[in-house]
Amino acid sequence: MxxxxxxxxxxxxxxxxxxxxxxxxxxxxxxxxxxxxxxxxxxxxxxxxxxxxxISPEDAWKLVDLAVAAGVGGTADYGRPGVADVPSTRFTVLTDDGLKSTEVYALGDGEDGFTSGLTPAQIAARRPLWDLMSKLNDLSGTLGPDAVSxxxxxxxxxxxxxxxxxxxxxxxxxxxxxxxxxxxxxxxxxxxxxxxxxxxxxxxxxxxxxxxxxxxxxxxxxxxxxxxxxxxxxxxxxxxxxxxxxxxxxx
Incomplete structure (x- = not known):
């Protein structure tokens, strides 16, 4: 994995x-x-x-690169919105240093009310991960229409x-x-x-x-x-x- x-x-x-x-x-x-x-x-x-x-093994690693570029495995401050009982989204990637994970509570698109109590910097840090979710949900659009079986x-x-x-x-x-x-x-x-x-x-x-x-x-x-x-x-x-x-x- x-x-x-x-x-x-x-x-x-x-x-x-x-x-x-x-x-x-x-x-x-x-x-x-x-x-x-x-x-x-x-x-x-x-x-x-x-x-x-x-997908091809090469494209599989392209998805890993997209995740790393979005901040997975990094040290950004994502904050914690003032909402209760919402799951966190955990991203895990395999790197040269082993498995690295980033967990974000109540990850949303910024228009769903999950930004209460967050700073502008925290909201900005969350955006690449939400965009990553969109790319992973549309692999044909991300990798090409013939890249996915x-x-x-x-x-x-x-x-x-x-x-x-x-x-x-x-x-x-x-x-x-x-x-x-x-x-x-x-x-x-x-x-x-x-x-x-x-x-x-x-x-x-x-x-x-x-x-x-x-x-x-x-x-x-x-x-x-x-x-x-x-x-x-x-x-x-x-x-x-x-x-x-x-x-x-x-x-």
């Missing part, structure tokens, strides 16, 4: 903090991973999808499950059929970071079985394992992620 943009923090349920997918991940071989469009139904599908597009669904080789004792969704939600969990025994290892959550990782054949079971499940599905019911938040692992510990590092 040579470039990543992710949202961190903000006012979200605890189970979604380690399960949140990055906005964009770029790899040295030219793969670009982003979250796939999600069908607008409730409850949503159990397993979110990822899309992968291909069509998107295809990414097939993860491993899937993590954030595990909690089953939470009854309440009488206002439709009853959900129980599903048998085909992955590793639940609840798994406890996540660090002060969260009362556990995590397991399904790999190989188990990952394929989890993916097949998730097609018939949603985020409110009760999963049965070891004679108990569990609420699971499923998360496909990215190529640079090996297991649950990586989700804690990125949250």
């Amino acid at each position: 040579i470039l990543r943009v992710a949202w961190v923090g903000g006012f979200v349920p605890p189970n979604l903090i380690p399960a949140r997918l990055p906005v964009l991940s770029v790899y040295a071989d030219g793969r670009v991973l982003t979250q796939a469009p999600q069908i607008e139904i409730f409850p949503p599908p159990a397993l979110p999808g990822l899309e992968v597009r291909q 069509a998107s295809r669904l990414y097939a993860p080789s491993a899937i993590a499950a954030i595990v909690e004792p089953y939470r009854d969704p309440g009488p206002d939600q439709p009853a959900q059929p129980e599903r048998s969990w085909p992955g590793p025994e639940l609840p798994g290892e406890r996540l660090s970071g002060g969260l009362d959550l556990h995590c397991v990782t399904a790999t190989g054949a188990a990952a394929a079985q989890v993916q097949a079971a998730a097609v018939r499940a949603n985020t409110l599905t009760p999963w049965q394992s070891g004679g108990k019911q569990w609420t699971l938040t499923l998360r496909p692992l990215l190529p640079d992620e090996a297991g649950c510990v990586d989700l804690t590092r990125q949250s």
